[in-house]
Amino acid sequence: MKVVKPEHLVDECHLWQHDTDQDSNIFESVEKTTLVFGIFYLDKMILDITQELEKVYTRLKKLIFPWNKYYPWNQYNGIQVRITKNTDGLPYIFGSLCVEDYAEQEESLVVGLLHKLSGEWGPQLLIKVCDTDGDFLMVECSKEIPEEYEYPVGNNRLWLHEGKFKMIPVTYYYNRGITMNESLDFLERAYFKCIEIPEISKKLQEKMLDGF
Secondary structure: OOOOOOOOOOOHHHHOOOOOHHHHOOOOOOOOOEEEEEEEEOOOOOOOOHHHHHHHHHHHHHHHHHHHHHOOOOOOOOOEEEEEEOOOOOEEEEEEEEOHHHHHHHHHHHHHHHHHHHHHOOOOEEEEEEEOOEOHHHHHOHHHOOHHHOOOOOOOOEEEEOOEEEEOOOOOOOOOOOOHHHHHHHHHHHHHHOEOOHHHHHHHHHHHHOOO
């Protein structure tokens, strides 16, 4: 019999960063550090993306199944995923994992799994990862971030795409971070304009993927 712990579902609002502390006050407090991720299938030529998203969901469940069954997660419950919708009614896959004191190990593992999924799919699949303490991927590569992408301008710009870490360029609202809607709008229209910054990719490869 699998051991589980009671777990409060984390709100999807934690997937997005905000430029000011005042904005962050809208977040509910989370007692334990929890990784969250969003998987989006963005194709403006498809009116109903639900069918494509369900294919991704099926593959994701298969990918994480053995890890949820056998890996000794510190909170036992493993990676939780569900299909939901954002405030604009866009369906996407939302995932979460309470990492707490084992954030470094467990976050690296989840990023490795999502990186694998990203590399398997086409360019319409985009994945955002962070945790309830902030954008830990940007923190990991903070010394490698070009000055023009430093906080808060880099907010909501870093994505997993085609098996690579890519940034929404600063030419898109160059003087500030971008909102959820702005980020998704850009990716739906022009994901091919996202750029890979070699220094960031190298650092995240070393910190997140080499051990995986």
